[in-house]
Structures are given as C-alpha cells and as structure tokens.
Amino acid sequence: MVAPTVSTPDAVVIGMGPAGEEVAGRLADAGWDVVGIDERLVGGECPYWGCIPSKIMVRAGNLVGEAHRVPGSAGISRVQTDWRPVVRHVRGATDDWDDKVAVDRFTTRGGRFLRGSARLTGPNEVCVAADDDSGRETVLRPRRALVLAAGTRPAAPPVPGLAGTPYWTNRELVEAERLPGSLLVLGGGAIGLELGQAVQRFGCQVTVVEAQSRLLSREEPEAAELLMRVLTTEGLEIHTGAELVSVGYDGERFTASCRRGERLVAERLLVSAGRRADLERLGASTLGVPADARALPVDERMRVLGAPGVWAVGDITGKGAFTHMAMYQADVAVRGILGRGGRAAEYHAVPRVTFTDPEVGAVGLTEAQARTVGLPVRTAVADLAAGSRGFVHGAGSDGFVKLVAAGGVLVGATAAGPTGGEVLGLLTLAVQARVPLEELRSTVWAYPTFHRAVGEALTRI
Structure with a gap:
C-alpha cells in the first residue's frame, strides 16, 4: 500500500x-x-452541463419558435430543424468536455x-x-x-424501478448527439421545462410529469398558468398532480405509471427532479x-x-x-x-430566471411566501403587452409583471415574458435597495417597452 x-x-x-x-x-x-x-x-456544472450549453439549446429552440411566428406577422416561413449545429455549438462551448x-x-x-x-x-x-x-x-x-x-448532484425520486433504468439527467441530454423521438420529463421545474421546450421545437415529442399541482411550484401561480398555456399550445403534453408509482424499461422504451391511472411511454426519460x-x-x-x-x-x-x-x-x-x-x-x-470586511451576505433579493419562452424572472418573495411570514401584503399584476403595443403582438408577447409589496417597498416581483430575465434587473435593484414605492411610481418608463408594465403595476399597488 x-x-x-x-x-x-x-x-x-x-x-x-x-x-x-x-x-x-x-x-x-x-x-x-x-x-x-x-x-x-x-x-463545475454551469459551463459543461448547465447554464452555458443549456442556453445554447434554448436559444436554438427560440429561433425555431420565432420562425414559426412569421406567418400572420411578416409573411410566410418554412422551418426545417437540424439538431447537428446545436451539437457542434455545445461541443465548442464546452471544449468537448475538456x-x-x-x-x-x-x-x-x-x-x-x-x-x-x-x-x-x-x-x-x-x-x-x-x-x-x-x-x-x-x-x-x-x-x-x-x-x-x-x-x-441531480436527485432522483425513490420511484420503484427507476434506479435500475438508464434514465438521463441534464448531463446526458446536453451531451446527446441525436434527439430521441420522444422524451418523458420527470419534473416540471426550470430545468425540465427549459430543456423540454427546446427539444420539442426540434421534433422530439415531450411529455412532462409533475407531482405538484402546478408547474414551477415555487413561483407565482400566474407564471405556471402562463407556461401551461404556452407549452401545451406548442404541443407538449403536461401532467400535473401526477404521482409516479413505477418506472420500467424494456430496452427500447420507458414506461411510467401514475397513481391516478396514466401510463406514459417514451424512448427516453429525463429526470429533472431537483438536486442534492x-x-x-x-x-x-x-x-x-x-x-x-x-x-x-x-x-x-x-x-x-x-x-x-x-x-x-x-x-x-x-x-x-x-x-x-x-x-x-x-x-x-x-x-x-483575507480579513477585508465589507458587506455580509443578504438573501432578500435573490434573482432567478427560468429560460423558457416566455422567460419567467423572479426576485425575492412570492405572494404566498410573503403571507406565510406574516407580512402585510399588497400585490398588483399588469399585462406585459400593455406597455408595448405596436412593438409586439400575437404569440410571443404573452406575459405579465406581478409586484409584491409590504411596508412601502417591494419584497418580491415576477416578470414573465419574452425578456422576463432582463426586465427583472430593475426589479432586483428595487427589492435589494428597498426603494420606496413612491420613488418607483415617479419613474419615467420609456414607451413602448416591456418595462412599462412595471410602471402600470405600480399604479395598482
């Protein structure tokens, strides 16, 4: 030895x-x-299997989605998808996982x-x-x-039969050189929805199974309703409140059985049920x-x-x-x-973005979280398109801004829409700095921009 x-x-x-x-x-x-x-x-995870390669996949899917919006707005379009350029871009960005x-x-x-x-x-x-x-x-x-x-690391739920199958996590999907014909996604959170929507747009039939009663269970219910509507319109099959009782694999297909009776079959199974x-x-x-x-x-x-x-x-x-x-x-x-001091860590204004199309950006507390801790909550919701008419219209402009206030300041906010993650920046600053609502209401918002929905919501809170 x-x-x-x-x-x-x-x-x-x-x-x-x-x-x-x-x-x-x-x-x-x-x-x-x-x-x-x-x-x-x-x-770590981000540059090789997380943030960077997944956003390459999401961006490619968004290009396909935008091309499908040309008819009725700008003429005609014909889309023929090809996964191979996406694979090349991912391999280049990750140095082929080196x-x-x-x-x-x-x-x-x-x-x-x-x-x-x-x-x-x-x-x-x-x-x-x-x-x-x-x-x-x-x-x-x-x-x-x-x-x-x-x-x-990716966490797999204790579903009977799952551990013995060759299921995928985000790592295997990101490394995949070809997409399966069908994909069963276990988990309706950010990772499952981002990747699920992206590969659906490249011709893979996606079915999402979520045990909770709605998608993005930690975010505002309005965000879940928006994504449910958009994703099902695009062809994803979504089952919420669906508890799995078993998973099997016969060498070619995965079969997932739900307690209430659904029997779902797909070529591949992606487990995106959180991390531990x-x-x-x-x-x-x-x-x-x-x-x-x-x-x-x-x-x-x-x-x-x-x-x-x-x-x-x-x-x-x-x-x-x-x-x-x-x-x-x-x-x-x-x-x-190093003994240099400075500000200690604070967590009241942590931003988070789900990079679906539309994006869901959120910061701070949701309305439910704020009420749970006993805050005197006031909320307001504004349609995202209200401040951008003439700039966008129809599919691709769905979204909203929701503000959660207490004590004269914002304690949380959600911006869901085509640029939800970007709109979130000003909301994060407002929550972080505890900017008074009166100060925010006096702000001049450029027109026509999605940011104007923030100003519209402020008039209602």
Whole structure:
C-alpha cells in the first residue's frame, strides 16, 4: 500500500465549480499556497452541463419558435430543424468536455490542482483519493482556511424501478448527439421545462410529469398558468398532480405509471427532479453536521457554524442553486478569509430566471411566501403587452409583471415574458435597495417597452 502524501498548504478548496474556482483563484492571487480539488471538471456544472450549453439549446429552440411566428406577422416561413449545429455549438462551448483551459487558468495564478475524490477525515484534514487506479492518496491539512464548495448532484425520486433504468439527467441530454423521438420529463421545474421546450421545437415529442399541482411550484401561480398555456399550445403534453408509482424499461422504451391511472411511454426519460448535496460522502459529520442535513449551515460571512476555519459557498449552502449566487457568496467568503470586511451576505433579493419562452424572472418573495411570514401584503399584476403595443403582438408577447409589496417597498416581483430575465434587473435593484414605492411610481418608463408594465403595476399597488 502506498503511503499517503501529506501537505500543509495555506488553504484547501473542495469543489472547483464557479464558487470554488473564484475563491481558490483569488486566494492564490493574494499569494496564498492554495490547493483546489475536484473529481470532475474545473468550472463545475454551469459551463459543461448547465447554464452555458443549456442556453445554447434554448436559444436554438427560440429561433425555431420565432420562425414559426412569421406567418400572420411578416409573411410566410418554412422551418426545417437540424439538431447537428446545436451539437457542434455545445461541443465548442464546452471544449468537448475538456477542462484543460480551466485548470491552466487556475494554476497560472499560482494554485495547485488535484483531481480526485475529497473527504473530510477530521476538523482540519482532507483526504484526496486519486481518480486513477494507482491507489494514491494525499492528505491535506490547511493552515489558514478550508473552503467547501462541493456543489450538488441531480436527485432522483425513490420511484420503484427507476434506479435500475438508464434514465438521463441534464448531463446526458446536453451531451446527446441525436434527439430521441420522444422524451418523458420527470419534473416540471426550470430545468425540465427549459430543456423540454427546446427539444420539442426540434421534433422530439415531450411529455412532462409533475407531482405538484402546478408547474414551477415555487413561483407565482400566474407564471405556471402562463407556461401551461404556452407549452401545451406548442404541443407538449403536461401532467400535473401526477404521482409516479413505477418506472420500467424494456430496452427500447420507458414506461411510467401514475397513481391516478396514466401510463406514459417514451424512448427516453429525463429526470429533472431537483438536486442534492452529498454531505455524507463529503464527510461533513466531522464538522458536527447532522447526517440528515440537506445543506451546510453558514453564517452571514459564509463560515460553517461550529467549525472554526471552515467556510462553505455555492449550492452546498442551500441558499439557491444559481451560478450568480455562488459567485456572490465566493466574494463574501474571500473578503472574510483575507480579513477585508465589507458587506455580509443578504438573501432578500435573490434573482432567478427560468429560460423558457416566455422567460419567467423572479426576485425575492412570492405572494404566498410573503403571507406565510406574516407580512402585510399588497400585490398588483399588469399585462406585459400593455406597455408595448405596436412593438409586439400575437404569440410571443404573452406575459405579465406581478409586484409584491409590504411596508412601502417591494419584497418580491415576477416578470414573465419574452425578456422576463432582463426586465427583472430593475426589479432586483428595487427589492435589494428597498426603494420606496413612491420613488418607483415617479419613474419615467420609456414607451413602448416591456418595462412599462412595471410602471402600470405600480399604479395598482
């Protein structure tokens, strides 16, 4: 048995996704001896299987959708879809799932990179098993900081029969060189709807199964109603309130059976039922974290509670599985580790966007969440097209703005429409800065723009 190599760097960062790479790189820039560890690709989910490649697919699907809107508005059009250019663009953007550029980006800043599986073996000790068959292990004992940024993995619900099938997650779909003729999507959240709509527009028949009573169950019900109407019009088959009781695979087709009687069949099955942090595999119990915890508990400076010298950033903290959240937390952590102070983390204005067509952008609390915490809620909804007549019309201009106010400021907002994610920017600022409603009402909104719907909603709240 090969004796482990022991090293005592200044800092160890487990997980080199967006947050981990940012922390490790900036500490290296500060002159620290930093070791970054990941068993997969440096850069994490976002550039290889998440944000970037999925948006290439979504953008391609949107082009197809827009071309279908030409008749009745600008003449005639004929659309013949081809998935091969999408595959080429995805492979180019991901460097064909090769992270050499990302690894070099980190090491040229002075960091050291280890590829392997990392596990906490003590309050201030990490054991890294090499990702080859050598049996080599490296023991790291950071002298100044340990940063946990191990992220999350796709979660599969405990449906009988599912585990034994070759189901897809977003990773397999993003890597697919050809689309199946039919796809069953388990989960009506952002990932399932974004990818489902995109591949439907390229000729794959998509069926969405959601156990909750509506799509996007964490967002406003108006958003669910809008997407249900748009997606079913495009040909997606959607089943909400559908609890699966079994999944089978005969070598050619998946069969999913629902408790209320539906029997759904497709060539492929995409599981998009959320993500989870594998804290047990990480060895988080050495920090006193309960075995059944879903996330690492952190304070406003990203320090893991009860674990001096340990920080956590990104999905693993349970504050939102978004790249922008990971980068925000990374900045807070770096400033804290280096003793530079600055503002602590706040989460009252976290933006999120579902990149369907139309997009659903939201920030802060929904109406239901605001009422649950006892706020004196006032709401208003305005049709998105009301402030943009003459600019767009017909299919492709559906949408709305919903504002949630309490105490004279916005505590939440939703912008659903062709540019919902962009309209969200001004709403995020308003919620973050707690801009008084009277100040917002005095704003002059350019006409004709989708932003004018914000001004229209403000007159009703």
